[in-house]
Amino acid sequence: MKRFLALSISILLLFTILVGCKADSGQDVGEPEEEVVEESTEPAEEETAEDEVGGRIILSTTTSTQDSGLLDYILPVFEEKYGIEVDVVAVGTGKALQMGRDGDADILLVHAKESEEEFVAEGYGKARFDVMYNDFILVGPKDDPLKLKEKFPKDILGGLKTIAENEFTFVSRGDDSGTHKKELSIWKEAQIEPAGDWYLEAGSGMGDVLKITDEKQGYTISDRATYLNMRDELDLDIIIEGDENLFNQYGIIPINPEAFDDDVKGRINEEGAQIFLDWILSDEAQELIGEYGVEEFGMPLFVPNAK
Amino acid sequence: MDYILEGFREALKLLISFDKEVYDIITLSLFVSTTATIIASLICIPLGIHLGLKEFKGKRAFSRILYTSMSVPSVIVGLVVAIALSRRGPLGGLNLLYTPKAMIIAQTLLVTPLILGLTYSLSKNRGKEIEKVGTSLGAGRGDIIVLTIKELKLDLLVNVVTAFSRAISEVGAVMIVGGNIKNRTRVITTTISMMNSMGDYPMAIALGLVLLLMSFVINSLIYTYSGED
Numbered sequence: 259m260k261r262f263l264a265l266s267i268s269i270l271l272l273f274t275i276l277v278g279c280k281a282d283s284g285q286d287v288g289e290p291e292e293e294v295v296e297e298s299t300e301p302a303e304e305e306t307a308e309d310e311v312g313g314r315i316i317l318s319t320t321t322s323t324q325d326s327g328l329l330d331y332i333l334p335v336f337e338e339k340y341g342i343e344v345d346v347v348a349v350g351t352g353k354a355l356q357m358g359r360d361g362d363a364d365i366l367l368v369h370a371k372e373s374e375e376e377f378v379a380e381g382y383g384k385a386r387f388d389v390m391y392n393d394f395i396l397v398g399p400k401d402d403p404l405k406l407k408e409k410f411p412k413d414i415l416g417g418l419k420t421i422a423e424n425e426f427t428f429v430s431r432g433d434d435s436g437t438h439k440k441e442l443s444i445w446k447e448a449q450i451e452p453a454g455d456w457y458l459e460a461g462s463g464m465g466d467v468l469k470i471t472d473e474k475q476g477y478t479i480s481d482r483a484t485y486l487n488m489r490d491e492l493d494l495d496i497i498i499e500g501d502e503n504l505f506n507q508y509g510i511i512p513i514n515p516e517a518f519d520d521d522v523k524g525r526i527n528e529e530g531a532q533i534f535l536d537w538i539l540s541d542e543a544q545e546l547i548g549e550y551g552v553e554e555f556g557m558p559l560f561v562p563n564a565k
Numbered sequence: 566m567d568y569i570l571e572g573f574r575e576a577l578k579l580l581i582s583f584d585k586e587v588y589d590i591i592t593l594s595l596f597v598s599t600t601a602t603i604i605a606s607l608i609c610i611p612l613g614i615h616l617g618l619k620e621f622k623g624k625r626a627f628s629r630i631l632y633t634s635m636s637v638p639s640v641i642v643g644l645v646v647a648i649a650l651s652r653r654g655p656l657g658g659l660n661l662l663y664t665p666k667a668m669i670i671a672q673t674l675l676v677t678p679l680i681l682g683l684t685y686s687l688s689k690n691r692g693k694e695i696e697k698v699g700t701s702l703g704a705g706r707g708d709i710i711v712l713t714i715k716e717l718k719l720d721l722l723v724n725v726v727t728a729f730s731r732a733i734s735e736v737g738a739v740m741i742v743g744g745n746i747k748n749r750t751r752v753i754t755t756t757i758s759m760m761n762s763m764g765d766y767p768m769a770i771a772l773g774l775v776l777l778l779m780s781f782v783i784n785s786l787i788y789t790y791s792g793e794d
Contacts, residue, residue, distance in 0.1 A: 349764075350763055352765070353763055355764070357764070433759060433762065435763075458746050458747070459748075460747075462744060466744060469744075470746070472652070473651065473652050
């Protein structure tokens with residue numbers, strides 16, 4: 259009996275290890291950091307350099323493209339066409355750029371134009387191309403206690419001023435992400451220094467921030483895609499939209515291997531990144547981007563605008 | 566590689582200069598985890614000793630379930646507490662989600678099975694003798710529990726510290742129910758996790774060092790104490 263038990267436990271363990279290894283090569287989004295670190299240590303040099311040129315690229319992007327479901331929609335098409343696997347590491351824009359600087363990514367898809375241009379100027383990126391844009395919205399409680407929807411349906415600056423004057427709960431991403439930077443730039447535009455008990459800095463992703471806003475029944479600035487994806491679970495409505503200050507441009511930047519030492523350089527999949535770049539700027543991918551969301555939400559979530 | 570060294574340098578600077586934000590985070594961490602450990606200990610130590618000494622039907626099955634629940638993943642505890650405390654949840658009226666109180670609740674639930682299990686096993690294995698002596702001297706049920714606690718205080722203390730270590734080092738539960746809100750519900754582990762996703766290493770390293778240092782101090786104290794015994 260005991261031997262049987264021992265045997266079955268060892269088989270179970272072995273099985274778990276096998277399954278674990280297999281899952282590792284897939285899109286394990288749960289622990290993106292670990293995976294990347296692993297890749298960049300030993301095996302990458304031998305394997306990816308020889309056998310699988312173009313076999314796998316690391317796309318470092320923002321949580322919004324991942325959470326909105328866009329990447330799940332367009333990437334399979336690319337992967338099938340070129341046989342190149344795209345490993346998505348979804349983090350804040352700050353971290354995405356840092357990954358680029360550390361040589362941990364092959365290509366970036368982010369949305370903070372100033373930081374991106376700086377990144378290219380520093381030599382880490384080859385160039386930056388417009389891919390698409392989406393827009394941000396101010397969401398808040400369904401009963402809209404400050405009546406912003408009536409007073410400022412298209413004026414985000416007026417809306418934010420009213421929130422600050424009334425010291426009404428506002429939840430900020432507070433995580434140095436593209437959305438956070440965007441929010442801060444709008445506060446700046448409105449000439450307000452947001453601080454105080456009413457201004458909550460969540461330090462979390464968009465989904466978490468929407469949940470916190472819902473719990474606290476405050477206001478927040480969200481990207482449209484994440485909000486639409488979650489709106490059924492939230493007691494929040496769109497309060498202000500359509501202001502030009504709320505538009506948000508995404509750019510794609512292939513990493514420049516020349517910026518790194520030789521050992522890091524060898525790990526960057528330049529060729530795969532170039533193929534991906536050409537593809538996402540092509541008519542085919544642009545069309546895919548433009549149609550995502552129409553079926554589910556009745557409106558596109560991203561507007562393609564590659565030149 | 567430079568950024569790692571740079572991170573350490575900045576980290577030490579933050580610690581030495583008594584950066585308010587860093588120390589607020591450390592204080593909240595200690596407060597939440599200590600409170601949770603104390604609440605769980607007050608309930609679980611007497612209960613664990615009682616259950617360990619008592620013979621009842623299904624004790625074997627109870628042991629197994631208890632030992633299994635000792636390793637309940639913190640994210641699951643976090644999820645359950647978050648669902649319960651959510652505005653639409655059964656306890657939504659309390660308005661507790663995303664507050665330190667919610668974090669204490671979650672961590673209390675997290676370490677409860679741990680302390681209960683460890684105490685239970687301790688009293689099952691070593692409590693019988695004490696019980697015998699106690700009974701022969703005419704002690705009642707309550708006296709025996711008090712006596713057992715006194716006799717086993719060092720082992721119990723080690724258990725409590727183990728539970729505290731688990732509480733202060735977990736990130737899943739406090740992240741979910743606390744929301745990692747600046748100046749309110751941000752603790753060491755959630756900050757490290759967030760700073761990493763922001764690509765900002767100095768504060769993450771500083772807090773990591775503090776966490777390691779705390780574990781070291783606590784464990785050293787325990788070992789010195791038990792060594793003298």
